[in-house]
Amino acid sequence: MRNERNRYILFKIIHNGILSLDHSDILKSIWKSIWYFFGIKEATKIGLWVIEIDLEKEFGIIRCAHQTKEVLITALSLITEINGFKVILSPVKTSGTIKSMKRESYLKKP
Amino acid sequence: MSYFESRLRLNVENFEEIKNKFTICEKLGIKNVIIEPIGKLKNLGIDLREKLESLTKMHLFYRTCFRPKNVDELKNKLSSNRKLPTIFSIETPNKEVQIQAAKDSRVDVISFTDPITMKTLTSGIISLSKQNNSFIEISLTSMMVTNKAQQSKNFRELYRIAHSVSSLTNNFIISGNFEDPYHLKHPRALISICHTLLGLSIIDAKKAFKENVKRLIKRVQDRYDTNFIENGVKFIKEGE
Numbered sequence: 001m002r003n004e005r006n007r008y009i010l011f012k013i014i015h016n017g018i019l020s021l022d023h024s025d026i027l028k029s030i031w032k033s034i035w036y037f038f039g040i041k042e043a044t045k046i047g048l049w050v051i052e053i054d055l056e057k058e059f060g061i062i063r064c065a066h067q068t069k070e071v072l073i074t075a076l077s078l079i080t081e082i083n084g085f086k087v088i089l090s091p092v093k094t095s096g097t098i099k100s101m102k103r104e105s106y107l108k109k110p
Numbered sequence: 111m112s113y114f115e116s117r118l119r120l121n122v123e124n125f126e127e128i129k130n131k132f133t134i135c136e137k138l139g140i141k142n143v144i145i146e147p148i149g150k151l152k153n154l155g156i157d158l159r160e161k162l163e164s165l166t167k168m169h170l171f172y173r174t175c176f177r178p179k180n181v182d183e184l185k186n187k188l189s190s191n192r193k194l195p196t197i198f199s200i201e202t203p204n205k206e207v208q209i210q211a212a213k214d215s216r217v218d219v220i221s222f223t224d225p226i227t228m229k230t231l232t233s234g235i236i237s238l239s240k241q242n243n244s245f246i247e248i249s250l251t252s253m254m255v256t257n258k259a260q261q262s263k264n265f266r267e268l269y270r271i272a273h274s275v276s277s278l279t280n281n282f283i284i285s286g287n288f289e290d291p292y293h294l295k296h297p298r299a300l301i302s303i304c305h306t307l308l309g310l311s312i313i314d315a316k317k318a319f320k321e322n323v324k325r326l327i328k329r330v331q332d333r334y335d336t337n338f339i340e341n342g343v344k345f346i347k348e349g350e
Contacts, residue, residue, distance in 0.1 A: 014137050016292075037307065074306045077299035080254070086292040090138050091299055 005066040007094050008051065008101045011076055013058045014088040021082055023053045026060065026089075029082045033075040042071050051098065060089075061101060069094055113297035113316075114142040114323040116285035117173070117221075117249065122158060123149040125165075131291050132166040138296045144171045144197065144285075144323070154196060171327055173197035175221065181210045188216045195334050197326060199247065203227045205235075212238035218330060223249040223287060225267045233278055240279045243341075245326050248272060248318075249287040250300060253307075265307060272308045276318075283326060284318040 013019075013026075027050055034043050046068045053060040064072045076089045095101040115135070120128050135143060145162065147154060154172055163170055174196045178184035184200065184207050191198070199219035200211040203226050211217045212235050220239055222228045231246075239246055248271055252264035275282045284304060288294050295303075297319045304315040337345040 012137065014134065070302045070306050070312075073299055073302040077295050077303060080290075080292055088134070088138070088292055088294070090296055091302075092139065 004047070005096070006047070006063050007066045007069045007096060008098055009062050009064065009069070009072060009076070009091055010093045010095070010101055010104055011060050011062070012088075012090045012092055013053075013055065013060060014090060015058075016086055019055065019085050019087065021055065021085065023050060025082055026050075026053055029079050030062070030072075030075060030089075033079050034071070037075060037078060038071055042068065046072060048072070059092075061098075066096070112141045113301075113319045114144060114171075115140050115294075115297055116144050116247065116283050116319075116323055117146055117287040118143050119146045119148050119287065119289065120162075121149045122147045122162075125161075127291075128162070129165055131294070132168070134291045134294050135168060136166065138294060140168060140294075140296055142169045142171070142323075144173050146173050146175055146199075154194065171197070173199055173219070175199045175201055177201050178207055179204065181207055184210055184214075188214065192216060195330070197330050201227065203230050205230055205232070208235050209238060212242060212244065215242055215244075217242075217244055218326060219245045219247045219283070221247040221249065222271060223247075223251060225252050225264050228252075228267045228271050231271055231274070233274065236275060236278045240281060243281065243329065245322065246275050246279065246282045248275060248282065248284050250284065250303065251287040251289065253303075254288060254290070254293045269308050272304065272310055276310055276314050280317070281322065281325075282318055283322050284315070 030048065034046060045065060047065040049063040051061040051063055073091045076091055079089050080086065093104050118131065120131065174191065174194060176187045178187055197218045198216060199221045200217050201221040201223055202208060208220060208230065211220050220235065222231050236246060253261060253268060255261050255264060284300065286295060286300055301312065301315040301319055304310045305312050
């Protein structure tokens with residue numbers, strides 16, 4: 001059986017300066033958005049996995065199945081608030097390998 | 111040129127808010143924005159344009175939106191503003207005005223932003239605008255309402271309108287038109303939303319955010335080009 005291909009999505013976390021959240025809050029809100037907009041049918045296909053979330057550098061990397069890339073981008077984009085904090089989770093780049101994702105210039109900024 | 115945010119409403123009396131919106135747009139990575147100035151100073155002078163352009167590195171384009179109540183008001187507004195080098199859009203739930211706007215070659219865009227206006231869109235208006243080479247604009251602002259029941263209804267209306275427009279014409283654009291700066295999204299994210307939730311194909315959605323907007327801007331530039339006569343006919347300088 002052929003292995004399922006993955007996609008890595010890099011997203012920016014844009015907020016208004018004050019943000020006291022942890023990784024689980026962001027993950028919960030992503031799942032909530034997937035459930036609300038797409039339901040269980042799509043949620044089962046996604047294969048969501050958090051690779052990295054850096055709140056200081058304001059970015060995150062998540063992994064999903066390659067067929068559900070657009071679903072996950074939509075779910076990320078439609079998040080406007082996490083625990084009462086206004087945030088934008090804006091997808092920047094998608095990639096098939098984590099190696100090419102790490103080459104993204106956005107991640108190299110100090 | 112990459113994707114366009116086809117409608118960003120800015121209150122030109124509040125420059126702090128404009129700066130904030132521009133900062134968020136730049137953080138999102140938006141490169142091209144079509145601005146719709148609102149407020150008392152909405153008549154775009156060169157000073158105002160220079161001031162806006164000094165605030166950002168993004169490519170700025172301009173549009174003016176009219177909301178006429180009847181056909182006479184539409185004609186008056188179009189004739190009094192005809193020298194403004196901007197995109198002219200019309201937004202009204204009045205069908206008579208929509209039909210007249212679709213027939214008028216001075217109108218570039220007929221906008222359908224809120225659910226009430228969206229319900230008034232008919233295939234006749236789409237056909238008329240197609241004949242006239244003007245554009246139909248669908249705005250995604252209604253999907254960001256907080257009331258979940260209303261949001262579902264708005265999604266249904268957006269789905270219906272997106273399918274009827276995309277099946278009948280190529281001349282359509284999709285804009286974000288978000289009021290709250292934290293509702294702003296990169297056009298690529300909006301393409302995903304159109305594909306997954308509104309059922310548009312990725313190719314159609316990309317056209318609505320890129321090629322069609324470029325064609326719209328070219329249409330306006332050609333209108334103010336004195337050498338341009340009509341599609342395919344243009345005076346050229348010797349040796350050009």
